[in-house]
Amino acid sequence: MTQNVYRPHDHSTCIDNAMEQAKAVCEQNGARLTKVRQRVLELVWSSHKPVGAYDLLxxxxxxxxxxxxxxxxxxxxxxxxLGLIHRLASLNAYVGCSHPGHGRASCFFLCQSCGKAQELESQLYDDLSTRVESTLGVxxxxxxxxxxxxxxSCLDQSS
Amino acid sequence: MTQNVYRPHDHSTCIDNAMEQAKAVCEQNGARLTKVRQRVLELVWSSHKPVGAYDLLxxxxxxxxxxxxxxxxxxxxxxxxLGLIHRLASLNAYVGCSHPGHGRASCFFLCQSCGKAQELESQLYDDLSTRVESTLGVxxxxxxxxxxxxxxSCLDQSS
DNA sequence: CGTAGAATCGCAACATTATAACCGAAGGTC
DNA sequence: GACCTTCGGTTATAATGTTGCGATTCTACG
Structure with a gap:
């Protein structure tokens, strides 16, 4: 099961895992994780709140x-x-990918109150799309x- | 079943239906479909290709x-x-809604070749979200x- | 009517997000 | 070391979306 970002957790392990995975993915693809790229990835991962490109500048x-x-x-x-981050189109913002290497589907829940983005298992959505594919012929x-x-978490606090 | 925009059709009926529905929806909501608003809606509906805000200017x-x-x-x-159009976040563009009044879910297939957007029955996606809602507690x-x-249609032409 | 209040629109400026084009620097390969 | 490719610095500009304010138009109510 994917981690729940709305629960307290040791976020440094999130970052560590992400950076480790990133190195592996880059190696597999013969891509260079340069200083800027690495630092940008760390900054994107610095929280679970999607970050705008101009925030990074x-x-x-x-x-x-x-x-x-x-x-x-x-x-x-x-x-x-490389699939190491996702772009959230509805926010014009970027967030770390918690399990690089998954398929064509990306799926997020975005909290309007705290701003944190939770990546969801995309399997169900992917299955649905496969159905659309055969139904529509696309x-x-x-x-x-x-x-x-x-x-x-925000629901609790408001009640 | 929703109409298939990738098949030839008499598009003027799409527009007529849309405008008629729009008038009804506005009346129901005590909203005024002014000239600019009406014309913008017609222009958005002038094809099934999503249109950018700046294209309308x-x-x-x-x-x-x-x-x-x-x-x-x-x-x-x-x-x-009023739910008369949708914004497609991945394109920064707008397209007419073919069945105003549906729920919180919007779902589109976007052809990368011809650019036309097909709105899909959102029921399945909506159901899935209801499941996410109870699973995550959001x-x-x-x-x-x-x-x-x-x-x-584009698949046919390329083969 | 006619006037008060609300909704709508015109207008100017500005904010945010993203891209193009050109060139020098850095790293990998033989 | 010579060459090639990838990467990064720099300037400028494009594309998309907002804010604020005042003028106008519509509507409701007396």
Whole structure:
């Protein structure tokens, strides 16, 4: 089962796991995890709240990196291609992928109150799309699902 | 069953139906379908290809309407609130809703080749979300699903 | 009527997100 | 070390979306 980001947890292990996986994925694909790319990935993973590309600019600048948009977008594109992060279209923001290597489907729940994004098992959505594929006679190569609402933790606090 | 936009059809009836429904929905909600709003809706419906907000500006200008961004966005927001159009987050574009009044779920298939957007019955996706809701203990109030790939018609032509 | 209040629209400026084009720097390969 | 490819720095610009304010139009109610 995927981890629940709305429960307290030792977030440093999230980051550690992500970085370890990233190194493995890069090696498998003969891709170079350069300093900027690595740092961008760490920054994206610094919380479970999706981060905007322009939020990263000042953070990188603080650390002596170049801080122009193309730098960030190039790093994000690289990470997207390897499936290490996801782009949330409804937020124009980016978040770490908790299990790189899954299929064409990405599925998230986004809490409107705390802002944290929970990646969901995409299997069910993927199955559904397979059904759509045969019903409509289309060929699906990418799919996104974004649910937004209030997470359990925020629901508790408001009651 | 929802109409298949990838098959040849008399598109003027799509538009007529949409405009008629729009009038009904506005009346039900005590909302005013002003000239700009009506024209924006017609333009969005002028094809099944999602249209960008900035694409509408020159079209409106040609017809003597004000052509500044706020005009278009206000009309689009109005139509979105009434559920007469959908915004496709992965395209930053807008498309007519073929059956206003459905629930929180919107679901589209987007052809990467011809650009046409097919709205899908959202019931299955909505059911799935209800399951997510009880499993995770969250409260979902909005959801989008966007599948992209190649439509039957374009598949035929490429083979 | 006619006037008060609300909704709508025109307009100018600005904010946010993303891309293009060009070139030099860094790393890998032989 | 020479060459090639990938990567990153830099400037500029494109695409998308918002804010704020005042003028106008519509509507409800007396």
């Amino acid at each position: 000042p953070l990188l600048a603080n650390e002596g990196f170049n801080s122009a948009p193309p730098t960030v977008y190039r790093a994000l594109d690289f990470l997207l291609e 060929k699906i190569d990418h799919q996104i699902t974004e649910l937004s609402g209030i997470c359990p | 020159p079209l409106l200008a040609n017809e003597g309407f004000n052509s500044a961004p706020p005009t278009v966005y206000r009309a689009l927001d109005f139509l979105l609130e 409260k979902i109030d909005h959801q989008i699903t966007e599948l992209s790939g190649i439509c039957p």
